[in-house]
Amino acid sequence: MSKDKTIKRKDQITLIAQNKFREKGYRAVSMRELADHVGIEAASFYNHFNSKESILKEICFRMADEFFNSLEKVTHDEKLPDKILEKAIQSHIKVITSNTDASAVFFLDWRYLSEPVLSEFLELRRKYENIFRKIIKEGMDKGIFEKLDETFTVLTIFSSLNWVYEWYDPKGKFTPDQIAENLSKLILDGMRKQ
């Protein structure tokens, strides 16, 4: 059994699906349209996926994995809350900018997941956000950040970060690191006690 080839076709489908879902939105892309782009018939998908939704699930949970894995490597390196936050932002931006299509699906089309997968997804997202919340709380407790509402601050940070997939251009004037640096500056200077 050539596991390689199976994985390759499955990955190819995921890649094309990401691209099409991003372009038109999950609900607006039919299996037949997807099939055309892959170069197979719609029915052949079911040798690789159980359903259309399971493609969406794959994309969303892969991204969740990427976010977690990338963040994990970072949070143990630094000690100071503002430095940790800076690194965490950098990690987050790196994941988004190296998967813009998947990011768009992750941020927009997760809502088309049905239960119980939907709850699973939201739980993951909550956990991830909580890591940031903890960093911020620590910064406030240690007097490095100004005492603002945590939830509010986390929401605002994520909204700035998560919008990057929309406008990031690999050929544009900002590298992912520069974007992270600018966002960190904008956000951290707004939070820091002065």
Place this chain on the structure above:
Amino acid sequence: MSKDKTIKRKDQITLIAQNKFREKGYRAVSMRELADHVGIEAASFYNHFNSKESILKEICFRMADEFFNSLEKVTHDEKLPDKILEKAIQSHIKVITSNTDASAVFFLDWRYLSEPVLSEFLELRRKYENIFRKIIKEGMDKGIFEKLDETFTVLTIFSSLNWVYEWYDPKGKFTPDQIAENLSKLILDGMRKQ
């Protein structure tokens, strides 16, 4: 001809459509489902709208109007760029928080508009963003804001502001004005020269 009643039914449809589109996404709501909630048959919509898309169009362009009208009243009152920006943010947040359903449709479902309406919509959005861009540029030129990339700054501001519809709760601990105040503080302190 009782124009009143016509307008009322049309408004009722728009209101329910906003709510359902927000809940499930435009493409996931069928005319029959919408009809059930209004209490009519799907075919009866066509006495009030030409198409499903024209309901979406109505919602999106109404919101655009609200944003423009609200902003216009503000920008002539103040003179200093940071004060103008503060007022503009307040105006923007006020529009979002008093139309959360419509905002969700405005920010998420506009992409399902088809040409030429889509281009019309994007042009409006561009115009609106440009007003903010001008304010920021003036602030930078006058040395009130730090010299950062304008486009980048505008994108970041809007991403924080436009996410508010997602989490704003009329019964929550923040009033729209408090949200605007906090966002202004976070953003402006990040931008201001120190």
Place this chain on the structure above:
DNA sequence: TATTTTCGCTAACAACTGTTAGTAAACAAT
């Protein structure tokens, strides 16, 4: 080489999609 598994195809399904035609009741205007 023989056998099993993988992966593609065609054909078809039942349900659902937005929308139109035709019609009748309710309503407003004359």
Place this chain on the structure above:
DNA sequence: ATTGTTTACTAACAGTTGTTAGCGAAAATA
């Protein structure tokens, strides 16, 4: 009272949706 208009209905359309069944060729395993 008689128009004309608005608004709802039923029935149906043509097309699309995700998905399954059944089949054959190719590929991997033995």
